[in-house]
Amino acid sequence: MNLLFSWSSGKDSALALYDIMTNEKIHLDGLWTTITAPKEMISFHGVTVNLLKKQAEALQLPLTITNLPDNCSNNQYEMIMKQSFERFILRGIEGIAYADLYVEEIRNYREQLLKKSGLMGVFPLWRNSTIDTAERFIESGFKAVITTVDHTKIDPIWIGRPFDHTFLSSLCDEVDPCGENGEFHTFVYDGPIFANAVSFSIEGMIDNDPYITARLQGE
Numbered sequence: 001m002n003l004l005f006s007w008s009s010g011k012d013s014a015l016a017l018y019d020i021m022t023n024e025k026i027h028l029d030g031l032w033t034t035i036t037a038p039k040e041m042i043s044f045h046g047v048t049v050n051l052l053k054k055q056a057e058a059l060q061l062p063l064t065i066t067n068l069p070d071n072c073s074n075n076q077y078e079m080i081m082k083q084s085f086e087r088f089i090l091r092g093i094e095g096i097a098y099a100d101l102y103v104e105e106i107r108n109y110r111e112q113l114l115k116k117s118g119l120m121g122v123f124p125l126w127r128n129s130t131i132d133t134a135e136r137f138i139e140s141g142f143k144a145v146i147t148t149v150d151h152t153k154i155d156p157i158w159i160g161r162p163f164d165h166t167f168l169s170s171l172c173d174e175v176d177p178c179g180e181n182g183e184f185h186t187f188v189y190d191g192p193i194f195a196n197a198v199s200f201s202i203e204g205m206i207d208n209d210p211y212i213t214a215r216l217q218g219e
Contacts, residue, residue, distance in 0.1 A: 004093050017059075023124075028061070035067055037068060058190075058198050096119060096122070101180050130178040145189070150210050151211070154171070154175060202215065
């Protein structure tokens with residue numbers, strides 16, 4: 001199967017990508033990321049386009065970027081997805097891989113959009129334990145930092161700090177270890193599928209209550 005990988009720049013994406021890259025039955029065509037065009041960033045992650053491109057270079061994979069307008073409506077989003085999927089099919093893409101873990105509503109929505117265009121959805125991490133997934137990410141040698149937190153659930157002091165066992169042990173029971181409910185987001189800068197570590201710096205903070213996000217720039 002010829003797949004494109006929906007890449008967020010974060011830890012779940014990295015682990016799912018690792019599983020895809022080690023599956024001999026799958027041919028990976030490259031990465032695909034949606035960007036909020038006016039801000040030139042990945043929504044919620046605080047990762048700028050220049051840093052995203054450096055990340056893709058370190059992963060040694062081609063990158064396709066789809067631009068979304070600011071305050072994108074659902075109708076706009078679905079039209080842009082339809083147009084993107086049509087272009088992917090012309091490239092010989094048969095499906096899109098996602099790193100979702102257990103939110104049924106999101107998976108169903110993705111599959112609904114894909115089905116309209118004749119594409120298949122692939123979910124390598126689906127139904128895996130989130131604590132096991134978080135620990136496997138760390139123990140596999142990946143390195144990531146916290147980029148965004150919901151400050152009503154996680155102290156902003158963690159922004160810029162490593163996603164590691166110390167961070168996991170600090171989380172209250174109401175916070176998912178993988179942040180699957182949007183409690184936090186990460187940026188992965190090194191790991192077993194990276195040719196080299198990605199250098200980055202934090203260029204200020206964005207307050208979009210209740211979310212606080214570090215703006216990450218490539219060095």
